[in-house]
Amino acid sequence: MSDPGSKSETAVADVCLVLEGTYPYVQGGVSSWVHQIVSQLPEVTFALFYLGSIKEHASKRRYEPPKNVISITEIFLFEKLPDQELAPRKIPAAARRQFYSTLEKFYFTKDKEGHLDAFWSVIDALDELADAGHAPTFANLCQDEEAWDLLLKCCQHIAPNESFIDFFWTVRYVHLPLWIALRSRHDLPPAKMYHSVSTGYAGFLGAMAARRRQVPYLITEHGIYTKERIAEISQADWIYDPPSRYFDIEERMSPFKQLWIDLFTFIGEVSYDGAHHVVALYEGIHKLQIEFGAFPEKLEAIPNGIDPSLFDPAFEKRAARLAQGLGEEIVIGFIGRVVPIKDVKTLIRAAAIIVAREPRAVFHIIGPTEEDPDYFAECQLMAKLMGLEEKIIFMGSQNIREIIHTLDVCLLTSISEGLPLIILEAYAAGIPCVATDVGACRELIFGRTPEDKALGKAGALTNISSPLDTANAVLKTIESAETLLTMGKAGRVRTEKHYRQDEIMGKYRDFYACHDWANKADEQTGGAS
Amino acid sequence: MAGIGFQLTKLMRPRTFTGLFKAYGYAALIGSGPWVLSMITIAILGLLLHRFGGRGDLELFFVTVTHIFAASLVITGPLQLILSRYAADSIFTKQDEKVFSSLMGGVILTLAINAVLGLLFFTFFVPTTPLFQIASTGVLMVVSTIWTASVYLTAMKDYFAVVRCFAVGYATSLIAAWGLGLVLGVAGTMLGFLLGQIVLLLSMLAILYRAFGTAGLPSFEFLGAFRKHLALAACGFTYNLGIWIDKALHWWLSPHSHQVVGALHASPLYDQAIFLSFLSIVPGMAVFLMTLETSFAWRYSEFFRLVMGKGTLNEILAMKQGMVEALRNGVSLLLKFQGAVTLAFVLSAEQLLGALGLGSVQTLVFQFTLIGVFMLVLFLALLTVLFYLNRLRDALLCSAVFALTNFALTFASLMYDERWYGLGFTAAACISALLTGNLANRALHRLEYETFTAQPIYP
Numbered sequence A: 001m002s003d004p005g006s007k008s009e010t011a012v013a014d015v016c017l018v019l020e021g022t023y024p025y026v027q028g029g030v031s032s033w034v035h036q037i038v039s040q041l042p043e044v045t046f047a048l049f050y051l052g053s054i055k056e057h058a059s060k061r062r063y064e065p066p067k068n069v070i071s072i073t074e075i076f077l078f079e080k081l082p083d084q085e086l087a088p089r090k091i092p093a094a095a096r097r098q099f100y101s102t103l104e105k106f107y108f109t110k111d112k113e114g115h116l117d118a119f120w121s122v123i124d125a126l127d128e129l130a131d132a133g134h135a136p137t138f139a140n141l142c143q144d145e146e147a148w149d150l151l152l153k154c155c156q157h158i159a160p161n162e163s164f165i166d167f168f169w170t171v172r173y174v175h176l177p178l179w180i181a182l183r184s185r186h187d188l189p190p191a192k193m194y195h196s197v198s199t200g201y202a203g204f205l206g207a208m209a210a211r212r213r214q215v216p217y218l219i220t221e222h223g224i225y226t227k228e229r230i231a232e233i234s235q236a237d238w239i240y241d242p243p244s245r246y247f248d249i250e251e252r253m254s255p256f257k258q259l260w261i262d263l264f265t266f267i268g269e270v271s272y273d274g275a276h277h278v279v280a281l282y283e284g285i286h287k288l289q290i291e292f293g294a295f296p297e298k299l300e301a302i303p304n305g306i307d308p309s310l311f312d313p314a315f316e317k318r319a320a321r322l323a324q325g326l327g328e329e330i331v332i333g334f335i336g337r338v339v340p341i342k343d344v345k346t347l348i349r350a351a352a353i354i355v356a357r358e359p360r361a362v363f364h365i366i367g368p369t370e371e372d373p374d375y376f377a378e379c380q381l382m383a384k385l386m387g388l389e390e391k392i393i394f395m396g397s398q399n400i401r402e403i404i405h406t407l408d409v410c411l412l413t414s415i416s417e418g419l420p421l422i423i424l425e426a427y428a429a430g431i432p433c434v435a436t437d438v439g440a441c442r443e444l445i446f447g448r449t450p451e452d453k454a455l456g457k458a459g460a461l462t463n464i465s466s467p468l469d470t471a472n473a474v475l476k477t478i479e480s481a482e483t484l485l486t487m488g489k490a491g492r493v494r495t496e497k498h499y500r501q502d503e504i505m506g507k508y509r510d511f512y513a514c515h516d517w518a519n520k521a522d523e524q525t526g527g528a529s
Numbered sequence B: 001m002a003g004i005g006f007q008l009t010k011l012m013r014p015r016t017f018t019g020l021f022k023a024y025g026y027a028a029l030i031g032s033g034p035w036v037l038s039m040i041t042i043a044i045l046g047l048l049l050h051r052f053g054g055r056g057d058l059e060l061f062f063v064t065v066t067h068i069f070a071a072s073l074v075i076t077g078p079l080q081l082i083l084s085r086y087a088a089d090s091i092f093t094k095q096d097e098k099v100f101s102s103l104m105g106g107v108i109l110t111l112a113i114n115a116v117l118g119l120l121f122f123t124f125f126v127p128t129t130p131l132f133q134i135a136s137t138g139v140l141m142v143v144s145t146i147w148t149a150s151v152y153l154t155a156m157k158d159y160f161a162v163v164r165c166f167a168v169g170y171a172t173s174l175i176a177a178w179g180l181g182l183v184l185g186v187a188g189t190m191l192g193f194l195l196g197q198i199v200l201l202l203s204m205l206a207i208l209y210r211a212f213g214t215a216g217l218p219s220f221e222f223l224g225a226f227r228k229h230l231a232l233a234a235c236g237f238t239y240n241l242g243i244w245i246d247k248a249l250h251w252w253l254s255p256h257s258h259q260v261v262g263a264l265h266a267s268p269l270y271d272q273a274i275f276l277s278f279l280s281i282v283p284g285m286a287v288f289l290m291t292l293e294t295s296f297a298w299r300y301s302e303f304f305r306l307v308m309g310k311g312t313l314n315e316i317l318a319m320k321q322g323m324v325e326a327l328r329n330g331v332s333l334l335l336k337f338q339g340a341v342t343l344a345f346v347l348s349a350e351q352l353l354g355a356l357g358l359g360s361v362q363t364l365v366f367q368f369t370l371i372g373v374f375m376l377v378l379f380l381a382l383l384t385v386l387f388y389l390n391r392l393r394d395a396l397l398c399s400a401v402f403a404l405t406n407f408a409l410t411f412a413s414l415m416y417d418e419r420w421y422g423l424g425f426t427a428a429a430c431i432s433a434l435l436t437g438n439l440a441n442r443a444l445h446r447l448e449y450e451t452f453t454a455q456p457i458y459p
Helices: A029-040 A093-108 A112-131 A138-143 A145-158 A164-186 A200-213 A225-235 A255-274 A283-291 A308-323 A344-357 A373-385 A400-406 A421-428 A441-446 A467-477 A481-498 A501-513 A516-525 B007-012 B026-051 B056-092 B097-125 B130-153 B159-184 B186-212 B223-228 B230-253 B268-279 B282-308 B313-347 B349-355 B360-388 B392-415 B423-445 B447-453
Strands: A015-020 A046-052 A069-076 A194-196 A217-221 A277-280 A299-301 A330-335 A361-366 A392-396 A409-412 A433-436 A459-462 B258-261 B264-266
Touching (some): A015 A029, A015 A200, A029 A421, A029 A501, A046 A200, A069 A164, A093 A112, A093 A145, A138 A145, A138 A164, A145 A164, A145 A255, A145 B313, A145 B447, A164 A255, A194 A200, A200 A225, A200 A255, A277 A283, A283 A299, A308 A400, A308 A421, A330 A344, A330 A400, A330 A421, A344 A361, A344 A467, A361 A400, A373 A392, A409 A467, A421 A433, A421 A441, A421 A481, A433 A441, A433 A467, A459 A467, B026 B056, B026 B268, B056 B097, B056 B130, B056 B159, B056 B186, B056 B223, B056 B264, B097 B130, B097 B186, B130 B186, B223 B230, B230 B264, B230 B268, B230 B392, B268 B360, B282 B313, B282 B360, B282 B447, B313 B349, B313 B360, B313 B423, B360 B392, B360 B423, B392 B423
Parallel strands (some): A015 A046, A046 A069, A217 A277, A277 A299, A330 A409, A361 A392
């Protein structure tokens, strides 16, 4: 904004994608999905709004955005506030009291709808103060006497019997990134619609920007952000957990962890509230979305998609190989990051059982191992202790399309998944999958609709963290070359019929081109917000 | 999965309290010790002088000593408070070795400044014998240095050794002043007095060296603290100025005053009465120091222990309430106790002063100033609370108000006749006590707010 002419020159993008900790700086499923969308829809112009943690972590782009991405704006939530935020601003007493009473109403309204209304009133109050030149700074929130009184009132309410100094700092740190997000609400590039690829801070800002500019707002959720954050917080050791003073039968979370959970639940609710439409990868997850505050009438499922023809050469090669029957080695492949959530340890335990019954079996672990070096080391040690050094090969990152044909079956032991793209890619290459019963795996393996189910099963489903179950399912799948070929065929046809990238891109093209869906949502809810 | 990783929030691990909690409360005690001591010394010297006949040259000695006490306190006031803050900060940051080197630096600085000022003043404005001029300059230097060094005595645990120092020092002063006075006249009296003060200073330095003496050169690093704590330095100056300004005005402006020699004036009518009044506050001071030490200061450190040690909000607020009550009890005890003592003195003033051979006008001034010093003790008590709460600006405001009102009202009382003498000082002390009480009360009520909002956003 330093160049006075730049504002008028900023073109209004068709879509502003609000991205938190993902594309183009971080590799992963969501990022490749985003890259797919922006690359496959060259006629749509995109502005990217990237929310990162600290600047240092966003130094290298993992993807090169195509030409239709007309701008990239970045905000870092855990960077220090600029100096002008560290000094309180003089706000006329009446306006200040008015603002804090609005804020108090927000903190003390319990029912969800009233809470959201109170929140939007706070945003309006902030905008009004800013227009009058009295925008409060973070220092105001730390030093104004009204803010202090409110803090004490909240403490009496939430944590009267907990360490006050921890309450004080927790409240401050909960609000710091939120305030940075809030003050960046004016920095979102202008767009005809906003689309965030998660709830959380990204959804929070998407909702705010769309409301401000009176344009539609769409959320696509791959995982359930709120749930992931809650899982993280409950295990976090950086939040002070007071020693239990009495035996607590409900095992409630400490109020300090609860503050963080409340924050993420709340910004999730704001995201859902502001959204005109919420897309998940599969229907099975709608229940969870509703639990975290999504409105049922706004929900829809659009799966991931791929271009099966890219895997034609792999498909041909593998089919030709298996036509000769099973080889001297039966290759069971795991494709994914070696991290705890993928539960590679269960795979190693299952491998021991499989190898005992089928000596031809070998395991290729394909995927980056750097993300959690400790976990990787543990996996290596475990394989060694079980005498599977020869049988389990950690191959690191590989070009999937080039080596996938060498696999006979694809194995996924994750304890949590959305709709794993890797299953679709395996299918496209004609490879059956054995996967845990998480996310969309059930409908990927057995089919979703009756017509889909009629295509046959494309692998097997197992319970999570169950080595025996996993071993049995794998052994059954690799019993003969015929089984592998039949299941693989079913998978390939399923992908071609239901998970074609061009069809799925078409759905997003429709979202982006025509905003009827948003108007419809407005009519249904009487106007979001 | 999308979303910011949480490993980063390790950066945001809640910190403990970062504010510096130190016993700054001693500052006011430090400020009060020397002047109470000087007032008492002067009062006793005055009584002795009165008793052993008004020999003209003994009055010169008495008036000179009075002026030296006044000047030394005003000159060293800022330095005393700065040194105490610097030493407290050094101890807090575990740089104990800086304490003794700052003491040596302070001693050298005080000696140098007062040598220059003393020589200039006594040479050009007090036309007496060279021996008297030199001895007086020596007393100014040594007495000032005693005040400077006394800052460090508050950190001593061995109170008995401190008391012994003063007892031996003053006994030597009295005996030597008497003895040398017989031989050399008034210059000998001054020389003898100087001898005792030197004994006192040296024995003080000796016990201080035993307590925290370290090798290392004298350091003047504390001078940097002047810039950082300008309000504190200003406080030390105005506070001592306030205590002396009414006496100085009487010396210079009262129709009852007379020139002793050169620039030295005396106003026995006022001086004798007010210095005697100061004797009456000894019991009040003792009671006040005791309550402050035992209940208020203890709760004050408990408050911070709770804040830093994960106390709940209610525990913290209850402790603050405890401080408020401790202060209230302390003040009410002070009011009752010192009130009774003052009342007894007021009622027996006539007999008392009569026995000492002082007149009825002085009795009236004595009665007024008894109430004045009573209020002064209250003012001092509340000022100490402000120091504890680190409300330096408030403390500066209060001592400035005291200095100004004492100046203006004493000046006004001098426009009328002697029946009004002492009323200016008394009224000024009342006004200041009320103001300070008000500010201390407000600061105490906002203690938790001030404590926490003073925290930087990024510690």
